[in-house]
Amino acid sequence: MVGVSNSMAADVVVIGGGPVGLLCAIALKAAGIDVLLIAPQPRDDHRTTALLAGSVTALTTLGVWESCRTHAAPLVSIRIVDATRRLVRAPEVMFHAEEIGLDAFGFNIENRHLIAALAARAAALQVARVEAAAQAVTSDSAGVTVALADGVVRARLAIGADGARSLCRAAAGISSDRHAYPQSALTLNLAHDRPHGNGATEFHTEHGPLTLVPLPGERSSVVCVLDPATADALSLISDAELAAEIERRACSLLGKMRAEPGRGLYALATETAHSFARARIALVGEAAHVVPPIGAQGLNLGLRDAATLAEIVADARRQKADVGATDILERYDRQRRADATTRRIAVDVLNRTLLTDFLPVQSARGLSLFLLDRIGPLRRALMREGVTPGAAQPRLMRGEPV
Numbered sequence: 001m002v003g004v005s006n007s008m009a010a011d012v013v014v015i016g017g018g019p020v021g022l023l024c025a026i027a028l029k030a031a032g033i034d035v036l037l038i039a040p041q042p043r044d045d046h047r048t049t050a051l052l053a054g055s056v057t058a059l060t061t062l063g064v065w066e067s068c069r070t071h072a073a074p075l076v077s078i079r080i081v082d083a084t085r086r087l088v089r090a091p092e093v094m095f096h097a098e099e100i101g102l103d104a105f106g107f108n109i110e111n112r113h114l115i116a117a118l119a120a121r122a123a124a125l126q127v128a129r130v131e132a133a134a135q136a137v138t139s140d141s142a143g144v145t146v147a148l149a150d151g152v153v154r155a156r157l158a159i160g161a162d163g164a165r166s167l168c169r170a171a172a173g174i175s176s177d178r179h180a181y182p183q184s185a186l187t188l189n190l191a192h193d194r195p196h197g198n199g200a201t202e203f204h205t206e207h208g209p210l211t212l213v214p215l216p217g218e219r220s221s222v223v224c225v226l227d228p229a230t231a232d233a234l235s236l237i238s239d240a241e242l243a244a245e246i247e248r249r250a251c252s253l254l255g256k257m258r259a260e261p262g263r264g265l266y267a268l269a270t271e272t273a274h275s276f277a278r279a280r281i282a283l284v285g286e287a288a289h290v291v292p293p294i295g296a297q298g299l300n301l302g303l304r305d306a307a308t309l310a311e312i313v314a315d316a317r318r319q320k321a322d323v324g325a326t327d328i329l330e331r332y333d334r335q336r337r338a339d340a341t342t343r344r345i346a347v348d349v350l351n352r353t354l355l356t357d358f359l360p361v362q363s364a365r366g367l368s369l370f371l372l373d374r375i376g377p378l379r380r381a382l383m384r385e386g387v388t389p390g391a392a393q394p395r396l397m398r399g400e401p402v
C-alpha cells in the first residue's frame with residue numbers, strides 16, 4: 001500500500017478493488033503499464049461466482065488461479081427443473097460439460113477467496129494501491145484528476161471499477177437505463193449430507209430460480225430468487241429454520257442441510273450505461289452493466305471488460321499513443337457493447353418467462369426447453385455460447401499474455 005503525498009501521478013488509475021478492478025490492475029501491470037489502484041478494503045462478500053472457462057483461463061494466465069484452485073469446485077453438469085405449479089410445465093433438462101468436449105463448464109468459488117487471491121497477486125506484482133475511496137473524478141483534455149481525502153492523483157485514463165453505484169460513471173456524465181424487477185435474491189452457503197456430484201441444479205419457480213451450485217466438499221452455494229417480501233422474511237429466520245426451508249424448496253435433493261454464517265439479500269435489477277467510456281473515464285464490471293444473478297453471467301462479463309480494456313490500453317501504450325484518447329475509448333465501447341447487450345437480453349427474457357402468467361409465453365418456454373432436451377446440436381450450441389461467447393475473446397481469455 002502507498003500513502004498519498006499531496007499529489008501523485010500514474011498512466012492509468014483503476015478505481016475500485018472488487019474482482020473486476022483487481023483483475024484489470026493486475027493485467028495492466030503485467031503488461032508493463034504504470035498503474036495505480038485506488039481501492040478501500042472491500043466488505044465481506046459471502047456470495048460465490050461460477051467462473052466460466054474464459055475467466056478461469058484469464059486467471060490462470062495472470063498467475064491467480066493457482067491460489068483459487070483448492071477453494072473452487074468444478075461444475076460438470078447443470079440440471080433445470082420446472083418447479084412451477086403452472087398448467088404448462090417444462091420437461092427437466094440436463095446439460096453435461098462433456099457434451100461440448102469440456103471437463104467442466106467452469107468453477108464455483110466464494111468471492112472472498114477470489115478477491116483474496118487477486119489482492120495477493122496484485123501485491124506480489126507490486127501494483128501500487130491506495131486504500132481509500134475516490135471522492136471526485138474530473139477530466140480535461142490532457143488527463144484526469146482523482147480527488148482523495150488527503151490528496152489528488154493525476155493520470156491519462158481512469159478506469160471505473162467502482163460497482164453499480166459508480167462515482168466514475170456519474171463523473172463521466174454517462175447516464176444509464178435501469179429496470180428493477182419485483183424480485184430479491186437471498187444468498188447463503190450450506191453444508192449437506194448428500195454429495196452434489198459437482199452438478200448444479202436450478203429449480204425454476206413462479207418467482208425466479210432457486211439455484212444450488214457446488215462448492216468443495218459436501219457444500220453448496222444457494223441463490224434463491226423470491227418476491228421481496230418473502231426474501232425479507234426468510235432473511236430474518238434462524239440458520240436452522242432457513243436451512244430447513246431451502247431443503248424443502250430443493251425437494252431434499254442434497255439431504256439434510258446446515259447453513260453457514262453470512263447471508264446476503266440483493267434487490268434484482270438490470271442496468272446498462274449508455275456508453276462504456278467517455279471523457280478519459282472507462283467503465284468496467286457493474287459500473288458499466290448489472291444483470292440479475294441468473295445464468296452466472298455478471299462477473300464473467302465484467303472480467304471480459306477488464307481483459308479487453310487492458311489489451312486495448314497495452315496496445316496503445318506499445319504504439320506510444322495517449323491511453324485516454326477518444327479513439328481508444330471508442331474502440332473499447334465498440335468491442336464490449338454487443339457482448340453486454342446480448343447477455344442482458346438473454347437473462348432478461350429468461351427471467352420474464354418465469355415471471356409471466358401469460359399462457360402462450362409459458363407454452364413457448366416449455367417448448368424451448370423440450371427442444372433443448374431433444375435436439376443435440378441446439379443444446380450444444382447453447383452450452384458453447386453460455387461458456388465461451390461467439391464474440392471475439394480478449395487475448396487473456398485465450399491464454400495469451402496481454
Ligand SMILES: Cc1cc2nc3c(=O)[nH]c(=O)nc-3n(C[C@H](O)[C@H](O)[C@H](O)COP(=O)(O)OP(=O)(O)OC[C@H]3O[C@@H](n4cnc5c(N)ncnc54)[C@H](O)[C@@H]3O)c2cc1C
Nearest residue numbers: 016018019020050133134162163285286293297298299300
Ligand atoms: C446474488 C448474486 C449472485 C451472483 N452470482 C454470480 C455468478 O455466479 N457468476 C457471475 O459471473 N456473476 C455473478 N454475480 C454478479 C457479480 O457478483 C458481479 O458482477 C460482481 O460482483 C461485480 O464486480 P465488480 O468488481 O464490477 O463490482 P463490485 O464487486 O461491486 O466492486 C466494486 C468495488 O468498488 C469499490 N468502490 C465503490 N466506490 C468507490 C470509490 N468511490 N472509490 C474507490 N472504490 C470504490 C467498492 O468498495 C467495491 O469494492 C452475482 C450477483 C449477485 C447479486
